[in-house]
Amino acid sequence: MAPVALIVAGVLGWGIYHYAYDHFAQAAADQKPPKPVNINDVLKATVTALTLVGAVLAGLYAYRKQLLAEGDAHRADASQLAERYTTAAEQLGHDQAAVRLAGVYALARLADDWAEQRQVCIDVLCAYLRMPYEPDPTAPGHKAGEREVRQTIIRVIRDHLQEPDAATAWCLHDFNFTGAVFDGGNFATSHFRGATSFFGATFSGGTLSFRRATFNGGTVNFVGAMFNGGTVDFGRATFSDGTVDFGRATFSDGTVSFDGATFSGGTVYFVGATFSGSTVNFDGATFSDGLVNFDAATFSDGTVYFVGATFSGSTVDFDGATFSGSTVDFDGATFSDGTVSFDGATFSDGTVSFVVATFSGGLVSFVLATFSGGRVDFGRATFSGGRVDFVGATFSDGLVDFDAATFSDGTVYFDGATFSGAAVNFTGATFSGTVFEWGSFPLPVGA
Template structure:
């Protein structure tokens, strides 16, 4: 079969080999080009020296040796430039190969860590958690993907009651380890391996304990539909900023949640449709400075909720259509900065209130 001499070599499928001309074509072409360039330079140099010799008094003959020296010098300079370009191209190819090798290795690490997270033994899943966290530190381009996998693990069905048939031994330790790993990466916002500006999606997750204290969330964080029950979840001193904080439809039951000294300074802090039932939730000394803090349609039933010395921002606090039945709600020494506390259409039944400086709403 005839093959055109001008056809470039095709890279094997799946390889990154550049399309280069065959050597037996490139070599003659390069020699011809070099000869042609040398001929042009020689004649240009000859004309230059001939003009210089003719301008002398008396005129002198052209020194061929000077012409040849100038030609060789120019060719050497051109060759040096071409050699530098070739070396630079080789460096780019080598760096590309190294980058692809690194990417391949990181992808293999991701696959291995994901497989470990799906293993039947808790000890192997723990190893997968740490492996994925290390990968997120090393692979900044895919850091969000690694974090999404950890958050997705927390969103998976989980039975915290050890007496329940669905309870799996060691699972709580795996989940608590994920929370610790996330918290450890949220302590220093300017660190190279910080996860503070990544998004976290804990929608529908079950938390039977966990420590997020002094964490810095500088992105969108969703605890929408999450369940906090059975133990203590600590957000004390945490900072939520530059995004949306979503606790809508979350359930706080039979446990303790601390937001003491926390700062929620996003555009919207949403506890709409949240249920506080049989739990203790502390917002003492917290700063809720988002444009609006929503507790719309929230249900406070048999819980103890403290807003003592809490600072509400200029958007105020909206408890519209909330239901208060039983339990204790305290606003002792709370502060409203420019906004107001809105309890329009709220329902009050048997709840003990400490209104502090807030005006007592009608029906309370």
């Protein structure tokens, strides 16, 4: 190799020397009178050029050598990380809970050190939570120490969702808890910016907390989830352009709380959900340009609270929902350009309450709704530029109560409504500039 390099260097030097000689010869010939070529100048130029070429070649060689060294180091690191992954995975599958706990922490540290495979490490932790789990210590299949392992995984995940700008944050990653069983856990104050799935999960006892969590553009999926005695807490959480989907979920004796939550452009879906003796709480929540959708949901002996909530340009939609002995409570809520829609809903012995609510430019719509023994209560509510719409509604043995309500520059529509044994009560109500569209039926009590 060395003789070849010497030959190449010699040929290159010879070529540079002749090029330099020709250059200097031309320059000397152009002078008046012509001068002879200065060989020393030619030699200096040749040596300088060779030195520069040598420096460039040396730099390229050093750079290539560095790349090879870095590649070797990277492969060594990757091999070490892969070994750590294998060890942690084996620990997670161990029979003893203490060893499984060690595997949880080892995998979390590995995720911090291995950014390229961080999602894989997260997926393994989530997969562990998706494995069969029996929370009852007296039931067959219960594993000693298993709850502690699972709670530790949840705690580790939460710890990595607290600071979105941290180098080891997991906020932008996805979490798949499909079909998992939860008997508590804490995701409070976490920041979710990716997709999180609780599809088909079961919540039995305990509290799963998302209190003061932030959902910014992410999606949380509870589609088909089952809540039987447990609590999911989104109190004081913030939803900004994100989505929380409880479509077709079943709530039996459980609680989902959004008290004090803020919805700004976010969406919460309960489409087709079933509520049987459970509670959904939006007390004190703020809705601005967001959507809460209960389309085609079924309420039987359940309760949905919006007490003291504020609606500004947002929509709460109960279209086509069925209420049987249940309660939807908007007491003290404020509606400013917001919409609450019960279009096509069916009420049988249930209650929808807007007591002391304030309507300023907002809309409450019961178009084509059916009331059979149910009650809609607007007692002491204030209407200032707002609208209540019962167009085409059917009332049989129910009550719509505006007792002591105040109307100023609002509109109430009953066009096409049908009353059969039902009552509309305006006793004690105050009217000033309010427009009523009654249709053809006799005037109600107090009108």
